[in-house]
Amino acid sequence: MRDEHMKMITLEKVSFLFKNSNLEIIDSISFQANKGEFISIVGPSGCGKSTLLRIIAGLITPTSGRVFFGNKEITEPNRKIAFVFQDFALLPWLTNQDNVKIGLSRSEMSDEAKDKKASELLDRFGLSGFEGYYPNALSGGMKQRVGIARSIASDPQVLLMDEPFSSLDELTANSLRSDIIYMLENKNISVNAVIMVTHNVEEAVELSDKIVVLSDKPSRVKEIIKVSGARPRDKRSKQFADYVDRIYSVLAQD
Amino acid sequence: MDFIALVLQLVLDTSASWVRMFIALGISVLISIVVGIYAAVSPKAEKIILPVVDILQTIPILAFFPFALFVFVVILPGYIGINAAVIFLIITSMVWNIIFGVYESIKTIPREFLEVSDLYDFDRFERLKKIYIPAAMPRIVEQSILSWSIGLFYLVTSEIFSVGASNEQVKYGIGVAFASLAYQGAIPYLIGIAVFVVFVIATRFLFFRPLEEYSTRHIRSQQKVQQGNAPRYERALLGWVSRRISSAPMIIKSNRIVKGRKHISRVPVVEERRDLKILGYAVVVLLVAGALYTFASNPVLLGYESQVLPALAASFARVWLAFAIMLAISVPLCVYLIFMSKYGRKYMLLFQIAASIPATILLPAIAVTIKQGELVALVVFILSGIWYLIFSIMASVRTMPQNVFEVSRIFGVKGTNAWKNIYLKAILPGLVTGALTGIAAEWNASIVAEYFTTSGVTGTTNVVSSVGVGIGKLLDLSLAPGGQGIGLMMVALLNLVVMILLVNTFVWKKLYNKVTKVYAG
Ligand SMILES: Nc1ncnc2c1ncn2[C@@H]1O[C@H](COP(=O)(O)OP(=O)(O)OP(=O)(O)O)[C@@H](O)[C@H]1O
Ligand SMILES: [Mg+2]
Numbered sequence: 094m095r096d097e098h099m100k101m102i103t104l105e106k107v108s109f110l111f112k113n114s115n116l117e118i119i120d121s122i123s124f125q126a127n128k129g130e131f132i133s134i135v136g137p138s139g140c141g142k143s144t145l146l147r148i149i150a151g152l153i154t155p156t157s158g159r160v161f162f163g164n165k166e167i168t169e170p171n172r173k174i175a176f177v178f179q180d181f182a183l184l185p186w187l188t189n190q191d192n193v194k195i196g197l198s199r200s201e202m203s204d205e206a207k208d209k210k211a212s213e214l215l216d217r218f219g220l221s222g223f224e225g226y227y228p229n230a231l232s233g234g235m236k237q238r239v240g241i242a243r244s245i246a247s248d249p250q251v252l253l254m255d256e257p258f259s260s261l262d263e264l265t266a267n268s269l270r271s272d273i274i275y276m277l278e279n280k281n282i283s284v285n286a287v288i289m290v291t292h293n294v295e296e297a298v299e300l301s302d303k304i305v306v307l308s309d310k311p312s313r314v315k316e317i318i319k320v321s322g323a324r325p326r327d328k329r330s331k332q333f334a335d336y337v338d339r340i341y342s343v344l345a346q347d
Numbered sequence: 348m349d350f351i352a353l354v355l356q357l358v359l360d361t362s363a364s365w366v367r368m369f370i371a372l373g374i375s376v377l378i379s380i381v382v383g384i385y386a387a388v389s390p391k392a393e394k395i396i397l398p399v400v401d402i403l404q405t406i407p408i409l410a411f412f413p414f415a416l417f418v419f420v421v422i423l424p425g426y427i428g429i430n431a432a433v434i435f436l437i438i439t440s441m442v443w444n445i446i447f448g449v450y451e452s453i454k455t456i457p458r459e460f461l462e463v464s465d466l467y468d469f470d471r472f473e474r475l476k477k478i479y480i481p482a483a484m485p486r487i488v489e490q491s492i493l494s495w496s497i498g499l500f501y502l503v504t505s506e507i508f509s510v511g512a513s514n515e516q517v518k519y520g521i522g523v524a525f526a527s528l529a530y531q532g533a534i535p536y537l538i539g540i541a542v543f544v545v546f547v548i549a550t551r552f553l554f555f556r557p558l559e560e561y562s563t564r565h566i567r568s569q570q571k572v573q574q575g576n577a578p579r580y581e582r583a584l585l586g587w588v589s590r591r592i593s594s595a596p597m598i599i600k601s602n603r604i605v606k607g608r609k610h611i612s613r614v615p616v617v618e619e620r621r622d623l624k625i626l627g628y629a630v631v632v633l634l635v636a637g638a639l640y641t642f643a644s645n646p647v648l649l650g651y652e653s654q655v656l657p658a659l660a661a662s663f664a665r666v667w668l669a670f671a672i673m674l675a676i677s678v679p680l681c682v683y684l685i686f687m688s689k690y691g692r693k694y695m696l697l698f699q700i701a702a703s704i705p706a707t708i709l710l711p712a713i714a715v716t717i718k719q720g721e722l723v724a725l726v727v728f729i730l731s732g733i734w735y736l737i738f739s740i741m742a743s744v745r746t747m748p749q750n751v752f753e754v755s756r757i758f759g760v761k762g763t764n765a766w767k768n769i770y771l772k773a774i775l776p777g778l779v780t781g782a783l784t785g786i787a788a789e790w791n792a793s794i795v796a797e798y799f800t801t802s803g804v805t806g807t808t809n810v811v812s813s814v815g816v817g818i819g820k821l822l823d824l825s826l827a828p829g830g831q832g833i834g835l836m837m838v839a840l841l842n843l844v845v846m847i848l849l850v851n852t853f854v855w856k857k858l859y860n861k862v863t864k865v866y867a868g
Contacts, residue, residue, distance in 0.1 A: 152462050170466045182459035185565045186481035195477070198467035227565035 099128040100163070101251055101286040102149060102174075107158035109144060118144055120311035121158065124303070126251070131277060132288045133297035135340065136307030142290040145312070146255050149288065150176050162251070172199045175249035179256040181240040183228040189215060189239050190224035196246030214242040218272070234265030241269070245276065248283035252276075255290045270300060274324055294344075298336045299326055306343045316343050353535055356524070357542040363519035364502055365546065367430065371437035371498060376487060378442050383449025384479050397450075398626075404443035406844050407790035412436050412505055413822055414836060433505045433520075440501040441494035448486035456482045484562040492555050499547070500705035500731070504795050507707060522707070529711030536712055540704070547703050627852060634845060651831075651838040655821065659842050662797065662818040665721075666789045669728035673736055673785060676729075678778070681740040682770045691741075698737060706730035707795055714799050714812035723812045727796035732785035739781030740774045776862050783855045790847065793819035818843055
């Protein structure tokens with residue numbers, strides 16, 4: 094019963110098919126993300142993970158089923174739910190500072206206050222000095238930091254991430270992973286649930302409280318695996334390897 | 348004539364022409380932004396705008412110039428009217444590729460950017476300001492550069508035309524100047540060309556270069572390495588030519604599917620094709636039926652038609668003869684440049700400079716030296732159209748996988764075998780595109796090249812150069828003093844447009860589809 098009060102995002106039998114091709118992509122997916130939880134979604138390539146995440150973000154309307162944020166149904170994008178894109182989606186013609194300011198579009202702040210907040214955020218992600226640069230001048234890791242800064246600018250409670258680290262080198266990805274976990278676990282930062290789509294099973298085991306394993310088209314929930322143990326997790330432990338093996342074997346089953 | 352005075356006069360003339368050009372470009376860009384964005388965001392508008400723009404860019408707009416002249420001069424007082432007509436004509440030459448440039452930039456905006464604007468709840472104005480316009484800016488500038496070259500052709504031509512075919516004339520303008528320079532000997536004429544080229548180059552570097560740098564400031568840091576050595580003009584031109592073919596509405600493929608509340612997904616390509624085809628045929632059938640009926644029941648129109656058809660046939664023969672010569676020159680030339688020469692790129696630069704001088708600027712000189720009407724027309728046709736062929740062939744080969752070139756080396760393919768199986772096949776797609784646009788350019792040129800007089804220069808009408816019969820000549824004469832007037836002109840235009848649409852549908856589109864089918868698979 095306590096969980097009921099803590100639920101952040103709830104999916105109820107969400108299905109989706111593309112109208113023009115009549116192709117069913119997602120078939121009745123349900124799961125729940127509670128306060129403080131890190132959820133990963135893994136599944137075969139092209140199974141509909143990104144589509145699912147976009148539905149949660151309110152960018153796409155499901156064909157049937159419902160998605161809730163707390164007790165409120167999600168029907169359109171909400172400033173308390175932020176999205177981090179795989180390819181960053183920074184607007185190349187805006188400076189990094191202006192890109193972060195985009196994240197404050199819905200806020201009532203004055204322009205100066207937005208500027209101030211944007212530079213603070215960039216500073217927090219180690220990007221002070223780059224405010225006036227255009228995104229193309231930055232490395233991939235730096236771009237994704239700008240992307241994350243933009244997404245948390247509006248103090249969201251839920252962070253949705255679509256393969257956020259897959260185009261980064263391993264070292265950069267690692268440091269960004271710990272940034273995200275820090276934000277999730279730190280009570281002073283608004284983020285208190287993360288849902289991440291990933292191809293990387295190790296990454297999922299390393300970060301998640303729950304891993305939602307999806308099947309191929311149409312995508313259904315094969316199994317939801319709970320991962321226990323405090324983070325950071327020892328990737329060389331037997332337990333870690335067992336989790337990884339288990340997820341691979343679920344993925345491989347028909 | 349005093350050298351200084353001549354140069355000053357030429358600078359004044361060219362400046363007057365340039366003012367017309369800048370006004371036309373400004374208006375074209377505004378129109379393009381509105382129309383291009385509208386077509387890209389509204390699937391309904393897209394269905395109408397794309398085919399219409401596609402048709403408008405292949406019919407010889409110049410043919411409408413006498414008509415536009417007529418209308419504008421009737422509506423507006425003399426000098427303003429004629430300038431409005433010239434500017435209007437330049438716009439009709441400049442605007443299409445910029446519209447497609449805007450349209451394509453908007454269509455290729457990554458889906459994520461639109462999602463960002465959804466996530467952060469941009470209103471219409473913010474979308475325009477933060478997403479659409481910045482996204483389209485680099486292409487707008489790139490296409491404007493190209494439009495400028497195309498516009499120069501129309502500028503000079505319409506100015507010359509305003510001198511030659513009507514009582515109205517533009518007072519100051521480089522085209523006007525050239526019409527009279529041709530009678531003052533080689534030196535003044537060459538000085539005129541020099542002034543013109545200086546203006547072209549100055550505009551390129553003082554106006555377009557800074558604009559280009561500004562519009563791509565955010566891209567440059569990244570792309571410097573890959574593109575540094577390809578001159579932008581060349582890329583713009585090549586891009587334009589390849590775009591011109593891919594812009595045909597039936598060929599546009601958009602893999603990007605925008606879903607969500609505010610974006611409606613694309614209709615699959617195949618359906619669009621069939622719709623358009625049926626629509627196209629229906630329009631043609633209706634037009635033909637309507638025209639036949641009207642003509643059969645009206646002896647005056649029938650009389651016009653009996654003048655128009657032979658003229659059209661004569662011009663048709665001329666255009667295709669010129670085209671055959673263009674092919675005979677450009678195919679071996681391009682094959683040489685692509686497959687055999689190490690200095691292909693250097694020649695391209697030379698071609699670009701040559702291509703920036705409108706063929707019509709040379710027309711008075713050609714007319715005065717050759718003196719043989721048919722030959723004059725043929726030479727001007729070739730000069731107007733051949734660049735399209737050359738640039739288009741070179742552009743399409745660029746996108747060809749490197750291994751095509753390597754195959755001929757590795758297997759030592761030589762002689763007729765190489766020509767048949769490699770060279771010609773490789774350049775075919777570009778050739779089809781170039782032919783389509785090159786022939787459109789020829790038809791445009793026919794308006795000035797078939798009949799050229801001095802009425803505006805000397806006050807009396809001296810025919811400098813004239814073909815026997817031709818649609819261009821007929822159009823020119825219909826509105827000249829003592830001509831048969833607007834009725835004949837309308838009939839001639841109708842015939843011309845129908846003929847071009849028929850050739851487009853039954854020759855070029857068919858050929859193009861065939862070629863792309865093979866090359867895509
Ligand atoms: N508009 C559309 N119409 C039809 N099918 C589509 C459309 N958009 C995407 N698809 C298909 O839907 C499926 C799911 O796409 P989605 O991007 O959600 O998958 P994904 O699991 O995120 O893939 P990846 O692992 O490559 O990121 C894919 O097979 C894709 O081809
Ligand atoms: Mg995906």
